[in-house]
Amino acid sequence: MASATVARPRGEMRFVRSRAALLLGLLLCVGALLLAMLASIAFGAADISAATVWQAIFAFDQSSTSHLIIRTLRIPRAVVAAIVGAALGVAGAMMQGLTRNPLADTGILGIETGAALSVVCAVQFLGISSISLYAIFAFIGAALTAAAVYGLGSLGRGGPTPLKVTVAGAAITAFLSSITTGLLIFNQRTLEEVRFWMAGSVAGRDLKLLVQASPYLIVGFVLALALGRQITTLSLGDDVAKGLGQRTGWVKILAAIATVLLAGCAVAVAGPIGFVGLVIPHMVRFFVGVDYRWVLPYCALVGACFLIMSDVVARLVIRPSEVPVGIMTALIGGPFFIYLVRWRVKR
Amino acid sequence: MQQPWITLRLGQTSIRIDRRVPFIFVVCILATLSAMVINIGVGEYPIPAIDVVKTVLHIPTGEEDYNFIVNTLRLPRMLVAALVGLALGISGAIMQGLTRNPLADPSIIGISSGASLVAVSILVLFKGISSNYLPFAAFGGALLVAFAIYMLAWRGGDSPIRLILVGVGLGAITSAATSMMITFGNINDVQRALIWLTGSVYARSWGEFWPLFMWVLVFAPLACFLARDLNALNLGEDVARGLGSNVTYKRGLLLIVAVALAAATVAAAGTIGFVGLMAPHIARRLVGPDHSGMLPVAAMVGALVVVCADLVGRTLFAPIELPCGLITAAIGAPFFVYLLWRQRKS
Amino acid sequence: MGTLHTEALELAYDSNVIIQHMNVSIPSGKITALIGPNGCGKSTLLRGLARLLQPRKGAAYIDGKAIHQMPTRELAKQLGILPQSPIAPEGLTVMELVAQGRYPHQSWFQQWSIEDEQAVEKALAITGMTEFRTRPVDALSGGQRQRAWIAMTLAQETPVILLDEPTTYLDLAHQVEVLQLLEHLNKEQGRTVVMVVHDLNHATRHAQHVIAMKAGKIVAAGVPNEVVTSELLQEVFGIDADIVPDPRTGVPLCIPYGLKGSSAGIKTTSLEAALANGTTS
Numbered sequence: 001m002a003s004a005t006v007a008r009p010r011g012e013m014r015f016v017r018s019r020a021a022l023l024l025g026l027l028l029c030v031g032a033l034l035l036a037m038l039a040s041i042a043f044g045a046a047d048i049s050a051a052t053v054w055q056a057i058f059a060f061d062q063s064s065t066s067h068l069i070i071r072t073l074r075i076p077r078a079v080v081a082a083i084v085g086a087a088l089g090v091a092g093a094m095m096q097g098l099t100r101n102p103l104a105d106t107g108i109l110g111i112e113t114g115a116a117l118s119v120v121c122a123v124q125f126l127g128i129s130s131i132s133l134y135a136i137f138a139f140i141g142a143a144l145t146a147a148a149v150y151g152l153g154s155l156g157r158g159g160p161t162p163l164k165v166t167v168a169g170a171a172i173t174a175f176l177s178s179i180t181t182g183l184l185i186f187n188q189r190t191l192e193e194v195r196f197w198m199a200g201s202v203a204g205r206d207l208k209l210l211v212q213a214s215p216y217l218i219v220g221f222v223l224a225l226a227l228g229r230q231i232t233t234l235s236l237g238d239d240v241a242k243g244l245g246q247r248t249g250w251v252k253i254l255a256a257i258a259t260v261l262l263a264g265c266a267v268a269v270a271g272p273i274g275f276v277g278l279v280i281p282h283m284v285r286f287f288v289g290v291d292y293r294w295v296l297p298y299c300a301l302v303g304a305c306f307l308i309m310s311d312v313v314a315r316l317v318i319r320p321s322e323v324p325v326g327i328m329t330a331l332i333g334g335p336f337f338i339y340l341v342r343w344r345v346k347r
Numbered sequence: 348m349q350q351p352w353i354t355l356r357l358g359q360t361s362i363r364i365d366r367r368v369p370f371i372f373v374v375c376i377l378a379t380l381s382a383m384v385i386n387i388g389v390g391e392y393p394i395p396a397i398d399v400v401k402t403v404l405h406i407p408t409g410e411e412d413y414n415f416i417v418n419t420l421r422l423p424r425m426l427v428a429a430l431v432g433l434a435l436g437i438s439g440a441i442m443q444g445l446t447r448n449p450l451a452d453p454s455i456i457g458i459s460s461g462a463s464l465v466a467v468s469i470l471v472l473f474k475g476i477s478s479n480y481l482p483f484a485a486f487g488g489a490l491l492v493a494f495a496i497y498m499l500a501w502r503g504g505d506s507p508i509r510l511i512l513v514g515v516g517l518g519a520i521t522s523a524a525t526s527m528m529i530t531f532g533n534i535n536d537v538q539r540a541l542i543w544l545t546g547s548v549y550a551r552s553w554g555e556f557w558p559l560f561m562w563v564l565v566f567a568p569l570a571c572f573l574a575r576d577l578n579a580l581n582l583g584e585d586v587a588r589g590l591g592s593n594v595t596y597k598r599g600l601l602l603i604v605a606v607a608l609a610a611a612t613v614a615a616a617g618t619i620g621f622v623g624l625m626a627p628h629i630a631r632r633l634v635g636p637d638h639s640g641m642l643p644v645a646a647m648v649g650a651l652v653v654v655c656a657d658l659v660g661r662t663l664f665a666p667i668e669l670p671c672g673l674i675t676a677a678i679g680a681p682f683f684v685y686l687l688w689r690q691r692k693s
Numbered sequence: 694m695g696t697l698h699t700e701a702l703e704l705a706y707d708s709n710v711i712i713q714h715m716n717v718s719i720p721s722g723k724i725t726a727l728i729g730p731n732g733c734g735k736s737t738l739l740r741g742l743a744r745l746l747q748p749r750k751g752a753a754y755i756d757g758k759a760i761h762q763m764p765t766r767e768l769a770k771q772l773g774i775l776p777q778s779p780i781a782p783e784g785l786t787v788m789e790l791v792a793q794g795r796y797p798h799q800s801w802f803q804q805w806s807i808e809d810e811q812a813v814e815k816a817l818a819i820t821g822m823t824e825f826r827t828r829p830v831d832a833l834s835g836g837q838r839q840r841a842w843i844a845m846t847l848a849q850e851t852p853v854i855l856l857d858e859p860t861t862y863l864d865l866a867h868q869v870e871v872l873q874l875l876e877h878l879n880k881e882q883g884r885t886v887v888m889v890v891h892d893l894n895h896a897t898r899h900a901q902h903v904i905a906m907k908a909g910k911i912v913a914a915g916v917p918n919e920v921v922t923s924e925l926l927q928e929v930f931g932i933d934a935d936i937v938p939d940p941r942t943g944v945p946l947c948i949p950y951g952l953k954g955s956s957a958g959i960k961t962t963s964l965e966a967a968l969a970n971g972t973t974s
Contacts, residue, residue, distance in 0.1 A: 103512065107519060108515065108519060152684060152687055153687075155684075155687035155688055163448075163508055163511070163512070164450075166512060166515055167450045167515070168683075168687065169515075170456070170518065171450070171452075171624075171680065172680070174454050174620050174621070175620075175621075175676050175679070175680035175683075177522075178545060178620060178672060178673060178676035179673070179676065179677075181541050181545045182545055182669065182673040184538075184541055185538065185541050185542050185545065185670070186667070188534060188535075188538055191534065191541070192534055195529055195530055195537070196530055198526065198529075198530075199526050199529075199530040274519065274523070275519075321531075323527065324527070324530060326523070326526075327523045327524070327526060327527045327530075330519060330520060330522075330523030331520065331523060331524070334517070334519050334520030334523065335520070337516040338499055338513050338516040338517065341500075341509055341512040341513050341516060342499060342509065342513070343502075345506065345508055345509045351786065351789075351826075351827055354805050354810070356805070356806070356807070359802065359806075360803060361802075361803050361804055361805045361806050361809075362804050362805065363792075363805030444782075447780075447782065449783070572801065575796070575799065575801070575804065578793060579793060579796050581782050582779065582781065582782070582790075583776070583779055583780065585740075585745050585774070585776035585779070586774075586775075586776060586779050588743075588744070588745055588765070589743060589745065589769065589773060589774035589775070589776070589846075590793065590796040590797055590849065591765045591766035591767075591768065591769025591770070591796060591797035592766075592796065593765055593766075631783075631784060635784060635785075635786070636782050636783070636784050636785050639804075
């Protein structure tokens with residue numbers, strides 16, 4: 001049997017109900033995000049006091065090394081982490097709402113692996129070696145893989161069931177990563193060049209890269225947030241949404257475009273960072289409920305906080321060296337995935 | 348009316364097997380043997396097929412070098428390839444039967460990646476260690492992850508779907524840890540680890556063959572012994588229980604067999620993906636879904652696939668050798684698509 | 694032969710107790726129908742009787758022996774169960790499926806005895822599946838498929854057969870087909886049949902004993918004429934229904950007119966609740 005039902009608990013708990021409370025929560029999240037960014041700027045390999053951080057931001061002194069570190073390394077890093085985290089959180093929520101699959105995530109569904117293969121090919125065959133060019137290829141790879149996994153998972157009886165899409169993602173991951181490894185075996189130089197990118201990191205990313213990606217990111221965010229109401233309806237199921245008069249085809253296409261734009265840009269900027277898109281929407285839905293008009297903005301903020309904090313932890317665990325944040329999120333998110341399977345998959 | 352199966356009865360003893368099994372089983376064995384002979388003959392130093400057979404059987408051929416090349420270099424590699432395929436075929440068939448999911452495969456759910464993590468960690472972290480320990484470590488890793496999958500999927504009862512999904516999740520975690528090793532390791536160690544990860548029977552010797560052989564010798568017959576129980580479980584848990592099968596015990600036993608076989612292959616040859624997915628499907632097409640006939644056929648089909656993949660990998664870009672895991676993945680992924688496509692029609 | 698009864702049986706899923714302190718006995722050699730609203734525990738009771746569900750407390754007995762203490766294989770020779778809408782593996786032929794019914798009678802050395810073969814042939818003949826024996830189960834129509842599964846349960850050659858909603862998802866003709874088959878089995882072979890059914894008229898028409906359940910408790914049990922009354926339907930299902938004698942057979946026939954009691958009309962559910970439930974799939 002190739003179909004599975006992944007049950008959500010009935011009458012999912014909600015702590016925040018009224019509109020005012022939801023707005024207040026949103027403001028709290030913004031506050032938390034600012035704190036997280038400050039933490040990200042303050043902690044790092046070099047010990048820099050809070051006062052210096054303050055000065056670097058508001059009274060920049062070009063001759064001070066500490067100030068330079070803050071301005072050129074840490075602030076861009078915090079910003080990149082925030083934006084990538086937000087993009088991944090929203091993309092994850094969109095994916096889960098769109099496919100009605102609580103296990104959907106860019107990492108699980110192989111989209112990261114697709115981006116990685118695309119970058120490896122670019123390095124190997126086109127001799128590309130700048131991170132901003134990686135971004136373009138990562139984006140293409142991510143988009144193609146997303147289409148392939150969703151297409152594969154919807155073949156067969158019952159359309160795209162969570163089990164089928166997940167298994168299709170796992171199979172594609174196995175296939176693509178085997179090709180990636182195959183390519184890397186024969187070329188040590190390529191391996192040397194891409195292996196750190198492949199682990200996923202927000203360190204050392206040029207803000208210019210973010211500027212290049214910003215038009216796509218903005219379109220993605222705006223489209224996603226505008227579709228909140230439609231996604232809520234769609235998450236009741238195709239037939240129900242159609243019955244309620246929704247043009248599901250269009251909504252799906254637009255939502256898919258938004259998702260791919262966001263996930264693709266995230267991969268392009270930071271490399272493969274999995275599980276943010278899995279964990280965040282679940283956390284958010286637990287508190288906010290199932291109305292995507294609220295879920296999506298919350299996901300953006302909480303996703304940003306989560307990735308910044310993961311990045312801070314990744315910097316601190318094996319000082320002075322650091323763990324790529326993509327590995328960090330997998331180590332946090334993987335157990336969460338298993339928890340979901342364990343408690344939500346009834347049979 | 349002609350019965351669809353052959354029955355043998357001798358006093359109280361009786362055996363029933365699908366009519367198609369004997370013929371197809373023999374054909375598969377012959378095909379595998381021929382592929383092995385061809386594969387042994389091909390290479391930098393080509394040897395005619397007839398001489399290969401003679402040398403293996405220790406019949407003098409007049410060429411001094413043949414004995415070394417065939418019996419020391421190429422034969423053990425071929426035998427490892429065949430045994431790996433055989434074990435993967437059975438392992439995949441058991442997993443698909445147990446989970447009632449035609450897409451289950453040891454490399455898709457996390458077992459293989461557990462083995463990879465341990466092996467890569469050893470290659471990267473312990474520089475001086477002899478690669479002889481690698482198979483044992485990989486085996487331990489596979490068993491550990493399989494055990495973890497089962498424990499985590501267990502919740503007052505086991506569910507095949509949870510088993511697959513927990514496997515996917517654990518696979519993602521172990522892969523992340525593996526990529527950490529790849530990121531930080533010495534570049535040369537990392538490259539060695541990657542070759543191992545792709546799955547290859549390159550330069551396998553009798554030293555790898557014998558341990559694998561012992562595992563297969565124990566677990567492959569055990570699998571066939573449990574075929575009837577697998578048939579019952581394949582109807583679903585409730586039906587199997589209603590038929591008087593001790594579901595939890597039998598399922599656990601079958602799972603151990605499947606994992607032991609998959610782990611042994613990872614230990615001997617790294618992760619060779621998709622064979623466990625393809626072989627059972629081909630076998631089912633050939634002899635139907637009754638496992639008592641299907642398991643042996645799946646085993647032989649698996650052996651044939653791996654031996655052929657190795658042959659292709661050796662000859663396609665000679666003198667560069669592609670790891671056979673790459674070839675099986677390249678065939679396996681379209682096969683996977685085909686499976687999903689076919690499900691659509693029913 | 695083939696009497697089932699329970700003593701202080703308690704059945705639960707996880708921490709969710711469905712049936713508490715149940716004492717019920719099921720007459721042998723008759724067709725018994727379990728009726729009741731959704732979630733009343735009738736399928737749970739059936740699963741408990743068939744040891745698919747371990748009792749929390751109490752026990753179920755077959756011919757005086759505790760079901761959950763019997764070796765499962767021994768019980769499988771006494772009692773067959775057909776779960777709700779089972780699914781056969783792809784490509785499995787009817788004959789291979791029916792042959793699976795012999796599982797409890799076989800051992801590794803005795804995989805296909807003459808008795809096995811005869812039992813399978815007989816089961817195929819009774820269910821009228823002989824001509825479809827080599828067809829894959831997944832290529833059959835709904836009614837044929839259900840007959841194939843019943844044939845598997847028959848090949849098990851048990852005095853007691855339990856069926857969970859054997860007519861679900863079948864059209865009217867196929868429903869009649871399956872129910873007549875069960876009646877035939879009961880009359881000709883004296884097998885005890887216990888089935889969960891949703892259609893009350895099926896229960897009264899084909900069963901000699903009806904057990905009505907509500908919220909994990911037995912409300913009434915006995916012959917259809919005594920059990921199925923307007924009062925009972927109001928109590929168990931909360932419906933307003935007339936009971937008229939069936940013009941041909943005289944068994945009670947139920948004609949529902951509407952809901953009765955406090956829950957008249959449909960409860961209004963908020964959009965939020967609808968959304969929360971809608972995602973439960």
